[in-house]
Amino acid sequence: MIKHLLFDLDGTLLPIDLDFFFQDYLSALSARFAGTIDPPVFQEKLLASTMVMIQSNDPQLTNEEVFWQDFPARIGFPRSFLEPIFRDFYANEYRALGNNLPPAGPVRSLLTSALEQGFSVTIATNPVFPHNALIERLSWINCHDLPYRLVTSMEQMHFCKPNPNYYQEILDLLTAEAEECIMVGNDMEEDMIAAQLGIRTCLVTDRLINRGKTNLKPDYTCRLAELPRIIKELRTLPPAKN
Numbered sequence: 605m606i607k608h609l610l611f612d613l614d615g616t617l618l619p620i621d622l623d624f625f626f627q628d629y630l631s632a633l634s635a636r637f638a639g640t641i642d643p644p645v646f647q648e649k650l651l652a653s654t655m656v657m658i659q660s661n662d663p664q665l666t667n668e669e670v671f672w673q674d675f676p677a678r679i680g681f682p683r684s685f686l687e688p689i690f691r692d693f694y695a696n697e698y699r700a701l702g703n704n705l706p707p708a709g710p711v712r713s714l715l716t717s718a719l720e721q722g723f724s725v726t727i728a729t730n731p732v733f734p735h736n737a738l739i740e741r742l743s744w745i746n747c748h749d750l751p752y753r754l755v756t757s758m759e760q761m762h763f764c765k766p767n768p769n770y771y772q773e774i775l776d777l778l779t780a781e782a783e784e785c786i787m788v789g790n791d792m793e794e795d796m797i798a799a800q801l802g803i804r805t806c807l808v809t810d811r812l813i814n815r816g817k818t819n820l821k822p823d824y825t826c827r828l829a830e831l832p833r834i835i836k837e838l839r840t841l842p843p844a845k846n
Contacts, residue, residue, distance in 0.1 A: 606804065606838040608753070608780050609718055612789030613729035613738070615811040616828070617715075618745055619706045622813075628701055636693050641679065649679045654732055658764040667731050667758040694737045702744035709828060711745045718835050724753040728774060728787060730794065731761035753778060765794035771801050786823070786838065788831065796820045806834060 614622045630650065634643035653675035660670045676683045718725055729738060735757035742748040742755075754777055756770075763770040775782060782802035789795025789806075791813040796805045799820050807822035808831070824834055 606723070606784060606786050608724045608726060608778055608785040609835065609838075610726045610728040610774065610785055610787045610798070610803075611715075612787075612791065612795050612808075613727055613741060615790040615813065616788060616795075616808050617708070617711050617727075617747065618741055619708050619811070621811065625701065629698075632697050632701060633690075633693055636689050636697070641681070646679065649675065653678055657732060657758070658730075661763065661767065661769065663762050663769075665762065667761055667764060668734070671758065694734060694740070698737060698740055702741065705744055708745040710832075711828075712747050712750075714828075714832055714835075715747055715750055717832060719751065721835070721839075723835070723838075724778065725750070726754040726756070726774060726778065727752055728754075728756055728771075728789070728795075730765045731756040731758045731770075732764060734758055735760075765791075766797045768797055768800050771798045771803060775801070775803075792820070793817050796822050799823075806831070 611617055614620055614625065630647045631643070633650070634641070634646040637643075637646050653671055656674045657667050657670045660667070662670070665673070672683050672687070676686060679686070715725060727738065727742065733741075735755060738755050738757055739748050754774065756774065761770065761773060763773055771787070775785065778785070783804075785798075786804040786806055787795055787798035788808060790808045790811050792807065793813075793815055796807060796818060797820065799805045799822075804824075805820070805822040806824040806826065808828050809825060810828050826834060
């Protein structure tokens with residue numbers, strides 16, 4: 605029986621193109637350092653450290669710890685100088701990145717209905733951002749105040765998508781079995797990889813990302829508007845096949 609719904613955020617619940625969003629994010633953040641670090645250099649180094657974080661497979665280090673072990677040495681400034689500016693950016697300018705988004709549709713009603721049906725809901729977004737930045741992004745679709753079981757942030761998680769260990773860590777944190785969960789996302793590689801652990805998967809095609817790097821087949825394929833019907837059916841499903 606399915607008990608836990610895992611939702612990707614960007615491109616699934618949140619109607620953004622992640623490539624364009626990340627470019628806007630890089631431009632806005634690098635502007636905060638423009639007086640001391642050339643913006644193209646800052647962006648290059650930040651992307652490099654982000655990739656180190658994504659590729660890390662060290663269960664002893666959170667993603668945040670991996671990033672801050674790498675970035676200061678790479679950029680040539682100490683964490684004590686860099687981190688307060690990052691924190692201020694997320695508390696202020698970051699909010700403006702949510703301006704002019706397309707309508708999110710019935711996302712809040714989708715999540716509240718799932719919660720009312722007794723499902724545990726996790727925001728299983730790639731944990732390369734701090735928790736407050738993720739809550740801010742959820743506020744852009746008016747879903748920041750819901751009682752999520754877990755929001756996967758860089759402070760808490762030790763792995764990133766598409767590493768299967770990311771999904772194993774979610775199972776561990778939820779104290780859940782794979783067959784009790786379903787992963788809902790728009791990215792064939794990063795989200796459907798959860799199937800390797802025996803987690804059911806649902807591919808949302810509104811903003812589909814398919815790099816052609818996986819042959820995994822989702823259990824469901826649908827538009828976001830069709831998800832409520834699928835969620836209603838989940839409690840009666842037999843166990844997923846490993």
